[in-house]
Amino acid sequence: xxxxxxxxxPQKTGGCSAxxxxxxxxxxxxxxxxxxxxxxxxxxxxxxxxxxxxxxxVAVAPACNIQxxxxxxxxxxxxxxxxxxxxxxxxxxxxxKKTLAVAATIPQMTVLGIAxxxxxxxxxxxxxxxxxxxxxxxxxxxxxxxxxxxSLPDHVEELSRHNIDHVTITINCVDPDVGAKIxxxxxWQNKRIHGREAxxxxxxxxxxxxxxxxxxxxLVKVNSVLIPGVNDEHLKEVSKIVKAKGAFLxxxxxxIAEAEHGTFYGVMGQRxxxxxxxxxxxxxxxxxxxxxxxxxxxxxxxxxxxxEDRGDEFxxxxxxxxxxxxxxxxxxxxxxxxxxTADLEAKRAKAHAPKMPQAQVVQFVPRKEKSxxxxxxxxxxxxxxxxxxxxxxxxxxxxxxxxxxxxGAKFVGHRKAEQYCDGDVSCGDGESVLDxxxxxxxxxxxxxxxxxxxxxxxxxxxxxxxxxxxxxxEPIEDAVMAVWHEMLAAGKLDAKPSANKVA
Amino acid sequence: MALEIIESCVNCWACxxxxxxxxxxxxxxxxxxxxxxxxECLGDFADAQCVAICxxxxxxxxxxxxxxxxxxxxxxxxxxxxxAVQAEIRAR
Numbered sequence: 001x002x003x004x005x006x007x008x009x010p011q012k013t014g015g016c017s018a019x020x021x022x023x024x025x026x027x028x029x030x031x032x033x034x035x036x037x038x039x040x041x042x043x044x045x046x047x048x049x050x051x052x053x054x055x056x057x058v059a060v061a062p063a064c065n066i067q068x069x070x071x072x073x074x075x076x077x078x079x080x081x082x083x084x085x086x087x088x089x090x091x092x093x094x095x096x097k098k099t100l101a102v103a104a105t106i107p108q109m110t111v112l113g114i115a116x117x118x119x120x121x122x123x124x125x126x127x128x129x130x131x132x133x134x135x136x137x138x139x140x141x142x143x144x145x146x147x148x149x150x151s152l153p154d155h156v157e158e159l160s161r162h163n164i165d166h167v168t169i170t171i172n173c174v175d176p177d178v179g180a181k182i183x184x185x186x187x188w189q190n191k192r193i194h195g196r197e198a199x200x201x202x203x204x205x206x207x208x209x210x211x212x213x214x215x216x217x218x219l220v221k222v223n224s225v226l227i228p229g230v231n232d233e234h235l236k237e238v239s240k241i242v243k244a245k246g247a248f249l250x251x252x253x254x255x256i257a258e259a260e261h262g263t264f265y266g267v268m269g270q271r272x273x274x275x276x277x278x279x280x281x282x283x284x285x286x287x288x289x290x291x292x293x294x295x296x297x298x299x300x301x302x303x304x305x306x307x308e309d310r311g312d313e314f315x316x317x318x319x320x321x322x323x324x325x326x327x328x329x330x331x332x333x334x335x336x337x338x339x340x341t342a343d344l345e346a347k348r349a350k351a352h353a354p355k356m357p358q359a360q361v362v363q364f365v366p367r368k369e370k371s372x373x374x375x376x377x378x379x380x381x382x383x384x385x386x387x388x389x390x391x392x393x394x395x396x397x398x399x400x401x402x403x404x405x406x407x408g409a410k411f412v413g414h415r416k417a418e419q420y421c422d423g424d425v426s427c428g429d430g431e432s433v434l435d436x437x438x439x440x441x442x443x444x445x446x447x448x449x450x451x452x453x454x455x456x457x458x459x460x461x462x463x464x465x466x467x468x469x470x471x472x473x474e475p476i477e478d479a480v481m482a483v484w485h486e487m488l489a490a491g492k493l494d495a496k497p498s499a500n501k502v503a
Numbered sequence: 504m505a506l507e508i509i510e511s512c513v514n515c516w517a518c519x520x521x522x523x524x525x526x527x528x529x530x531x532x533x534x535x536x537x538x539x540x541x542x543e544c545l546g547d548f549a550d551a552q553c554v555a556i557c558x559x560x561x562x563x564x565x566x567x568x569x570x571x572x573x574x575x576x577x578x579x580x581x582x583x584x585x586x587a588v589q590a591e592i593r594a595r
Binding site for chain 2: 062063064067069074089122126184185190191192259267268
């Protein structure tokens with residue numbers, strides 16, 4: 001197959017060079033103003049928007065037309081949170097009812113996505129019936145869809161007719177030999193096709209779908225699952241190609257593979273990447289492509305802000321019992337959105353302001369070459385909420401990871417943690433959970449939180465991670481940079497690169 | 504001649520729209536095939552469509568009660584490996 005690689009060209013941006021915005025909106029640095037306007041209130045596409053806006057997925061699409069080695073079609077579990085897992089498959093009517101109920105209860109709701117648990121475009125009637133009804137009943141909600149791409153070319157026309165301006169395609173490879181190690185089979189033209197031939201067809205259809213969407217002006221995000229030893233190096237090429245074809249964002253996610261998930265990779269012992277491997281690959285792709293780093297790999301029926309799941313509040317029996325004034329709810333959403341957008345814009349303007357001392361700094365500068373300034377880069381983990389250092393160490397179920405340098409604080413990812421201090425339930429396990437958290441923070445030199453207990457303090461220090469509770473309730477970037485400057489002043493940031501970094 | 508869906512079906516809906524005879528219907532606890540309507544796709548397709556898309560090994564049987572997607576054929580996981588890993592998980 002012929003997949004041309006075009007040299008990536010610098011994109012004109014709104015005044016800040018790509019990768020140098022220094023704020024959490026850094027990920028949007030290379031986007032055009034038009035794209036920026038389209039994604040600014042989408043929690044999955046805009047890193048800073050995800051503090052303000054919420055999304056939900058409705059599980060109307062159970063059928064799938066391919067098999068991926070990281071997916072197990074048998075699983076259906078309320079206690080697991082990962083893509084492809086749902087508790088209850090909905091009919092289109094139920095999905096519409098649920099969306100309207102959630103949008104009436106959570107005014108932050110801006111986006112409704114269909115992401116499975118199978119492939120939305122392998123269930124076109126169910127998917128498009130849901131979209132059709134919602135376009136009429138909740139025209140203010142953006143619709144999006146996430147697909148493996150096999151049927152995509154057949155549905156681009158219909159997608160463009162709905163209120164859909166974003167599509168996500170999962171593209172794990174552009175080489176059929178790599179694909180044959182990821183996809184055991186596809187269902188294509190009334191046959192099950194295995195192996196390399198299957199991968200070749202899938203890749204061709206994904207690329208064709210991507211091109212057709214871009215030609216229609218529909219924004220395309222590409223998701224890739226990083227599978228060590230299978231497609232890790234290859235994803236750099238994938239990133240270049242999808243960028244050249246017009247995808248606006250690349251989201252490289254770590255493989256999730258545990259034996260108990262019953263997936264091929266889980267059972268066969270394929271390992272997941274560690275956080276440093278993920279970050280190194282994202283950094284390597286970043287010169288060519290806007291990289292998404294805040295994906296939480298949510299369930300196919302997730303509800304709420306990223307990183308939280310309020311799905312339990314909206315089971316069908318609970319929704320049936322709700323009384324909802326749809327008109328009033330839409331007004332409340334509009335008011336909330338206006339205020340949140342104003343807040344966000346103010347925050348973005350503030351973050352950009354000190355970065356533009358000279359009026360015209362528009363050329364693309366690769367990140368690696370920029371920081372000739374003193375002081376090495378430091379990874380810091382933050383127990384955060386709403387953009388602030390606001391969570392007790394023991395209550396954090398995730399940490400945001402920032403890379404601090406003379407260029408500013410840059411959001412680079414997140415690490416999941418179990419809450420070791422969870423009242424009286426899990427205290428007996430406290431220590432081992434703490435150990436796991438410390439392991440999850442590998443590579444970070446500082447952890448910022450609102451408060452921290454005496455015991456975890458000691459253990460963190462022993463593990464070479466400096467706890468810091470002095471910046472409680474401060475904005476994350478300010479706190480991270482304050483700590484970085486303290487370290488610099490104390491002579492802790494001399495040239496020695498930190499152990500976990502490659503570049 | 505007719506195929507049969509058994510209890511390992513996960514109700515994923517993939518097969519139903521493909522059936523040329525509309526023999527597959529939603530039922531509890533799982534989808535079923537109307538034996539009077541099922542032709543095993545003879546004359547319509549080279550492969551029985553439900554068998555060709557079903558993601559669950561062993562969920563569809565032929566008239567002889569044989570699994571048309573036997574263990575390991577769809578996931579690529581060798582059955583002995585599956586058994587060993589399950590035993591290991593139970594022993595934890």
